[in-house]
Amino acid sequence: MDGDPVSASFLLLAALLQIDWAILQVYLLESIILILLLFSSAMISGSEVAFFSLTQKELEICKDSTKVTDKAILRLLDNQKMLLATILLLNNLVNVAIVVISTYMMWQIAGKDNQGWIVVFVTMLVTAAIVFFGEVIPKVVARQRMLSFARKMSRPMLFLASSLRPFAWLLAFLGDYLERRLKKNKQRARISVEDLNQALEITTQDEASDEARNILKGVINFGQITAKQIMTSRMDMTAASLKTPYLEMVKLIRESGYSRIPIYEDTLDNVVGILYAKDLLLHLEHDNHFDWTKLIKPNPLRIPEYKKINEVFKQFQSTHIHLGIVVDEYGGTSGLVTLEDVIEEIVGDINDEFDDEEEKLFNRINETNYIFEAKIPLNDFCRVIGLDLSLIESVRGESETLGGLLLELFEKMPIKGEQVSFAPLHFVVESVDKTRIRRVRVRIEHQKAEKYQSQDAE
Structure with a gap:
């Protein structure tokens, strides 16, 4: 050992710091383990970006390739939930190990009597190291070289995914269970509103209850x-x-x-x-x-x-x-x-003594024909003609007024007299100016309306 310059240097350092050579070797080993764990954390974090950000073109390259690494990438991406569960599990295990070993090292160096400040110091130091070296840098690098990074990590990740399969499966199962529960609750809430509207139509058929039915519909849909x-x-x-x-x-x-x-x-x-x-x-x-x-x-x-x-x-x-x-x-x-x-x-509409009749947004000509101001909100338009708003959801886009709906249907600014149909409605433009549609004639084809409403109920 006398002829080994590296050992001699560590012995000299130990002598200067008044630390036993055996203890210094332990510190050195723990430091190497920490560096390896931090490197592992970086590679695992980079893998998450690399595998899940591959473009369609890069995936096609892997499919046409005969390389073992490319085949491994495809095998991992065949079950993305298991891959993600494996990555999350590994990342958390490595990060916990870094915290435990670094805290133990500080206790060895400073003594267990100073536990309070040791925990604070180690927490700040390790958090900064994990975020910067274990998250930010590897993800930036992986995003710039996604396919290359994924190839380097494909075989190690495939081995680790197989080794940790029971734990990853449990994590993926819990995630699926929570996702199904949330979707079920959301769907149940959505269906309940539709069911209430349908039940309302069934139980209030007589014409004398039209006003009451409209009020009840307004209450049901108030939160939507x-x-x-x-x-x-x-x-x-x-x-x-x-x-x-x-x-x-x-x-x-x-x-x-x-x-x-x-x-x-x-x-x-x-x-x-x-x-x-x-x-x-x-x-x-x-x-x-x-x-x-x-x-x-x-x-x-x-x-x-x-x-x-x-x-x-x-x-x-x-x-x-x-x-x-x-x-x-x-x-x-x-x-x-x-x-x-x-x-x-x-x-429904509230009119008082100050409301101007000329400002009325629609005029009912007969049972099937109306004249509407194009600025009327779609919600009010559907309520006036007794049509479910969901029937026009597929074509309304971002529009909130009848004029906006017509622009979606025409796909241009129409001129006076132009017509367009979207069953069960037929629209004729009555008045326009340079910037917007002003007035529209609407005809309702009741047979088509009943057909569409029955299909929607199914």
Whole structure:
């Protein structure tokens, strides 16, 4: 041993640190084990990205190849749930081993009397090492060389998958069980709404109960409708700029008939408050120099597009605010929704003495023919003609109004007189302008409607 320079160096280090040579050898062995475990953690984490991110082209290369590694990749991907369970199991076992060995090493070095700070120090150090060296770096490398990484790990992973099959199977089984339970509960909730609607149709057949039936339908579907489906769209909103002169503001409120007006700064995407018409009553004698902006109620209620209206209703109740600005995912203004809009989903249209008959969104000509304003929400459109909204789900796309549905059906901006059919409905465009459809004639073919509804019930 005297002639071995490496051993001599470790003996010198042990002498300087006043550590027994045998103990230093133990530390050295434990350090090597930790490095190997960290390397194993990196390779396992990289395998997860490499195997599950292979493109179709790379999989075709493996299918056409005669290499043992490529065949191993295909065998592993034949049962992806077992592969994923094996990777997760191995990763957790290796990471636990790293924590245990590193903590034991620190106890050996610092003594068991300092357990508190040892645990904190080791936890921080090991977590940083595992995240950086065992997760981030290998996944970045594996994503850049997916096929090459998968080939290197295919045979070791195939051996480990076979060795740990009972444990991986148990983990995969538990995952499948939980997934089935969640799907079953979700399907049960969805079916229950459909069953209630069907039961309602069966038990309320007489015409005298139409109003009651519509109210009950509104109650059943109340939690399924989003704010976007019932809102007044951005194009149809009545709003005013902060720079609007006072007398113009008074004129706007008088002509619109609305009791609340959204106020924006610069653009409609920046609604800064709501002006209540009643707040202007005490100031009607003022001229254009009056600063009406001090009457604005700031911080308007903002409602996400896909928030359910039962939650919107609760929000209106808790805040005592009855108008909200509907915003999209980027925070832009999509439209507005009021408490009246929400309640109408249960009780039907509410008309008061201030409602203008010219603003009526539809006109029933006879039992099968209607004239609709294209801006009517699809939810209201289906309710008026007595048609299940699910019948047009396949063609509506992202549209929420009748005009949007027609754009999906025509796949262009139609001209006046153009026609299109989507059983059991036949549409004729009555009026358009340069930017949107305004009025549509709708004919309902009842025989087709009954046929489609019966198919849907089946």
